[in-house]
Amino acid sequence: MWGSRRDRDRSAVVCIACGESLSREDAREYDKQGNRWDRRDKEFEYLCKECYRDMSHQPREDLEALLVDVEADVGGDSQEAYVEAYQREVVRRYGGTEADAEDTEGRRD
Numbered sequence: 001m002w003g004s005r006r007d008r009d010r011s012a013v014v015c016i017a018c019g020e021s022l023s024r025e026d027a028r029e030y031d032k033q034g035n036r037w038d039r040r041d042k043e044f045e046y047l048c049k050e051c052y053r054d055m056s057h058q059p060r061e062d063l064e065a066l067l068v069d070v071e072a073d074v075g076g077d078s079q080e081a082y083v084e085a086y087q088r089e090v091v092r093r094y095g096g097t098e099a100d101a102e103d104t105e106g107r108r109d
């Protein structure tokens with residue numbers, strides 16, 4: 001890719017999943033929009049290699065919008081209310097079942 005040696009960035013970043021700090025060079029970029037290749041006007045978050053490996057690589061194009069909707073519904077309520085509202089909304093939108101969730105377990109690229 002573009003970016004020469006000179007651009008190597010050794011500053012520390014924090015993994016958004018486990019909170020560990022690591023050098024930016026060792027981190028994996030995480031783009032909440034799910035498209036790391038479109039870099040315009042974006043700020044990336046970072047994951048350590050371990051958390052990156054554990055991350056689901058299933059498409060998640062609707063997730064961000066879904067989370068915003070849920071937050072709008074729940075407002076400033078508790079985290080539990082948020083998670084419950086999220087689960088309800090997922091079932092409403094996708095008809096999610098427990099069987100589906102189990103299906104993706106253990107299936108890592």
Ligand SMILES: [Zn+2]
Nearest residue numbers: 015018048051
């Ligand atoms: Zn991590």
